[in-house]
Amino acid sequence: MLSAIRNTLRVPVTSVARLFQTSVPQASDKFDHKRIPQDDEGVQGEKIVDLDSVIKTKQNLFPTLESDNLLFDGTLYKDLPICNIRVTHNNTIFTMTDAGGTVKAIRSCGMEGFKNTKKGTNIAAQTTAIALATKVLDRGVKTVRVRVKGLGPGRLAAIKGLQMGGLQIVSITDNTHVSWNPPRARKARRL
Amino acid sequence: MFLTLRLLSNRHPSFIARTVFVKNNNVDDASRLVNRILGKEGILEQYRLTRYYEKPYQTRRRVNHERCKAIYNEDMERKIQFVLRKNRHDPFPGCS
Numbered sequence: 471m472l473s474a475i476r477n478t479l480r481v482p483v484t485s486v487a488r489l490f491q492t493s494v495p496q497a498s499d500k501f502d503h504k505r506i507p508q509d510d511e512g513v514q515g516e517k518i519v520d521l522d523s524v525i526k527t528k529q530n531l532f533p534t535l536e537s538d539n540l541l542f543d544g545t546l547y548k549d550l551p552i553c554n555i556r557v558t559h560n561n562t563i564f565t566m567t568d569a570g571g572t573v574k575a576i577r578s579c580g581m582e583g584f585k586n587t588k589k590g591t592n593i594a595a596q597t598t599a600i601a602l603a604t605k606v607l608d609r610g611v612k613t614v615r616v617r618v619k620g621l622g623p624g625r626l627a628a629i630k631g632l633q634m635g636g637l638q639i640v641s642i643t644d645n646t647h648v649s650w651n652p653p654r655a656r657k658a659r660r661l
Numbered sequence: 662m663f664l665t666l667r668l669l670s671n672r673h674p675s676f677i678a679r680t681v682f683v684k685n686n687n688v689d690d691a692s693r694l695v696n697r698i699l700g701k702e703g704i705l706e707q708y709r710l711t712r713y714y715e716k717p718y719q720t721r722r723r724v725n726h727e728r729c730k731a732i733y734n735e736d737m738e739r740k741i742q743f744v745l746r747k748n749r750h751d752p753f754p755g756c757s
Contacts (some may be wrong), residue, residue: 515693516700
């Protein structure tokens, strides 16, 4: 009688022991579907480029004490006009300013004729960039430094477009505002 | 002189921080390098995390998951290095 009870007890214990795995922690599939970056956020190369080799091979990639006084196309680096690009998921806005920050020209994907979701595409960003570049070239601006803010599909395409439009890009700066103790963000999206 | 002033007045002075010069008109490489640096510094990650509020239970779950992943990756890396090691005592184990 007792041994029969023991046997019935034993069976589930052993089966449980077999189910219990110690080797591989199982990552739940549900977890990080929102954390994975979307297909195109303009951050190509975020995880690919080998930083060490790049830094070893090329010199003068990063600004130094003297870089403010470097000459580009006959102008000091600090006096070059700035092309500010604000990239979001829904739009891309270009603002040409001079070195002091006075606005010379504004162009956005919406102004260029793209409406609704089409505003937030990389094609829209590129065409807008080309349009802005031609407009600015007419006014005699040839060499610019670029300052990008935000993530979105237009991030890489915008910079490419400026170059395709004929502007000489001296440097690329990221100015995305990131805080490590931000105010409470808006509530999470429910998908 | 001016640089120190700029650094003192602003912790993230533009065109000094997060800046890459374009070499040989190669805009693609430069922007990739910027992205790589931002990714490696965790700036993009923080940016993405703070778009929407993350509830405390979500933070806990995320952190725990990251820990598990780190431990697993470390172990797996060691295993792979062990299997791929070059100077074995017996060059073809199990084939003699």
